[in-house]
Amino acid sequence: MNQKIKELSRWMKDQGIDLALLTSPANILYLTRFHCDPHERLLALFVPAEEEPFLICPLLEVQRAKEAGWKGEVLGYGDAEDPWDRIRERWNRAAGTIAVEKEHLTFGRAERLLALNPDATLVSVEEKMYELRAIKDEEEIRRLAKAARLADYGVEIGIDALREGCTEIEIVAEIEYELKKKGVQGMSFSTTVLFGENTALPHGTPGSRKLSPGDLVLFDLGVIVDGYCSDITRTVAYRQIDDQCRQIYETVLRAQQAALGRCSPGIPISEVDQAARKVITAAGYGDRFPHRVGHGLGLEVHEFPSMSASNDQTLREGMTFTVEPGIYIPGKGGVRIEDDVVITRDGCEILTKFPKELRVVE
Structure with a gap:
């Protein structure tokens, strides 16, 4: 036994x-x-x-x-x-x-x-x-970290594949094809690539929308390694970005950094959500952040704990979850930045490493 x-x-x-x-x-x-x-x-x-x-x-x-x-x-x-x-x-x-x-x-x-x-x-x-x-051991964390590295690679594949006139679903296909060549067991959920106004849909479905200069591009993807899931979101701009989208991006990044700053043992989960929400609300976009700040991550891409403003359970060493604030403006576009996090003895480690500075892809 x-x-x-x-x-x-x-x-x-x-x-x-x-x-x-x-x-x-x-x-x-x-x-x-x-x-x-x-x-x-x-x-x-x-x-x-x-x-x-x-x-x-x-x-x-x-x-x-x-x-x-x-x-x-x-x-x-x-x-x-x-x-x-x-x-x-x-x-x-x-x-x-x-x-x-x-x-x-x-x-x-x-x-x-x-x-x-x-x-x-x-x-x-x-x-x-x-x-x-909820509490992962060293082997589970090793598998989660490996899955996170492959998720980083998936974003890199997607960005490198962008070209004017390509469709969302074409980029999804390129990401999944290249990851399969790396031997991944499978995707941990349906890969999401959204362009322009479609990025304002938190759970948008990739389709035939073609890429144009000035579009935001949102990647949300994850893979399964030895049964364990990863989940990353990055948002970039294609060739140019207007002032409002730049402001939204910078606000979401600050919100995520604030939430990550509360990720330590003994901290109520509600405070992680509230830290991100406070930044977004102060910037005037509180009603454009409609979801919790994250979710537990492990054998399933959504599992315990729920990283919501109503969850007063405390973080414990070995917990793994996502931190993913977002702002979504209908008809305009949206930004979400998501990382996979594990609570350590004295803080946290971010397993997903893909850079988060605003990137304008040429």
Whole structure:
């Protein structure tokens, strides 16, 4: 039993929980080192409080689970089999309290679980998993740093590919092609490249908009390395920039620097958001910063903690997250600057290194 599962088991015993059932691929990867997208098939990790855990997965994934480093029992099932029959054979004892991922476990699977344990009470394991995953160890941080370096490279590729008349989607294709040649496992989310007025859309979708002199260009991208995600945003200008866009850029950069200055152990997360928001509001753009200052980062590109103004939990050593203030002017353009951050013993380290000074690309 690995250390992470031992920590989960200790918590279960303290809480009087007999069994934990994990079905989300991210949590299973965290606890077993095995990543699998099972599609509609059942993938589940059973963690009894007093016994060894076991994994159930499609038969075609059994070998990969073992090769990934999972040392525990693996139950495989074929497409013509009912996996719950295999589970019933393996787990034939009563469980009074079962911890599940309430935001992930489907109603149908909850019914099947309760059919095996008719008198069981379901409780949530998600908060405990958030807590465990929020603090990264040295190996996790190493993987995050490697992913961040490749994200830096992705921005460099995108900037180098800019040419008058190219489209947003063409630049996306060049970025992803070159990163695949570097051997990345995949993108951690859909790569975003936006030109001109489209940069005012915080979650804009790349399309056929062509690049023209005077456009702002926003890159938002990330990659997956050994299961861990990166996420970077940089905004540049193409050939020229007007005074308002320059002011917006300088304001966002100051806001990000202010937020990064609050990234230390013991600081309430709300203060990180508020530090950025104060700068943007003082510049007259408070209503143009519509989102939180960042989000947790790890096996998923958005995970715990939420870096919002309402989160008064404190930062702890080993937490990793993004800091990404932005200003968006409809019909004009927008600027966002985002870095990946890890809390250290006496401050923070910024994992993404691509320069942030205003850049006018010729």
